[in-house]
Amino acid sequence: MSTLAGFDGWPTGELHLAIGVFDGVHLGHRTLLARLRAGARAVGATALAATFDPLPARVLDPVGGPLALTDITERVAELRAAGADEVVVFGFDRAFASLGPDEFARRLAAAGAVRRVVVGPDFQFGHGRSGASGTLRALGERHGFAVEIVAPLRAEGATISSTRIRALVGQGLLEAAASLLGRAYAVSGTVVRGDDRGAGLGWPTANLAVPAHRLLPRDGIYAAWVEVAGARHAAAASVGVRPTFGDGLERRLEAHLLDFRGDLYGLRATVTFVRRLRDEQRFATPEALSAQIARDVADARGALSDG
Secondary structure, three states: OOEEEOOOOOOOOEEEEEEOOOOOOOHHHHHHHHHHHHHHHHHOOEEEEEEEEOOHHHHHOOOOOOOEOOOHHHHHHHHHHOOOOEEEEEEOOHHHHOOOHHHHHHHHHHHOEEEEEEEOOOOEEOHHHOEEHHHHHHHHHHHOOEEEEOOOOEEOOEEOOHHHHHHHHHOOOHHHHHHHHOOOOEEEEEEEOOOOHHHHOOOOOEEEEOOOOEOOOOOEEEEEEEEEOOEEEEEEEEEEOOOOOOOOOOOEEEEEEOOOOOOOOOOEEEEEEEEEEEOOOOOOOHHHHHHHHHHHHHHHHHHHHOO
């Protein structure tokens, strides 16, 4: 299956479309996508999911906008896994943001035989976020498509949202975040050369170059799985500024793969965070740090063996 760009090249035949940012593709999003797919299957239509890249809030507020729970490659894969037959990616920039609600709805209708659009109650679109889910429903009547508004999913007394999950990840509450995502939180990047401090201590690490727009968990040490080159490895992962050796400025994600030796440079790796083990801390000597890493490795091994 291909990934469709904007309003171009949409499939022929009847289309049912879900629109949203869908960052994280959490359990609430999956409920909406299940509704999309069920309705499409009932009438033999194609189920499309439309998302935006970069995150609109990040484009509109580059400094204060949220960091992403998923990059666009991950998001597309998760949308397909959640039930979309195809995924449409709208490149979001200032020009796209300037489209009025009616123009956006008109282009949707012109892109293909859209017969049903599924959104959440907080969906906003159009210049200055002037359009809401109710606006889209009214415009749909004009342009020939029905609009279904799906109520948000709640857990522990509050709505499941990307904002809520970002807060949990930022606090290092990975198990709570996983319960809302429906899977453990993961970050991908390319393995790059570091300064070999870990190798010098006897604990070599894979250092990941993570895109600046991705959200990393709170600084600390984590039990994690690392997927790279088609294999999955148990690992102790570190997020932080390496206070024993670093300058305290550059946050890094690095992972020591348990029982592994090999050259991973240049490969794409995914770190899936399972459990937070401890805060990052400064050690008086390299030997003290090495001893702590040994304890971290043992703790990570135990945490991962628990499931």
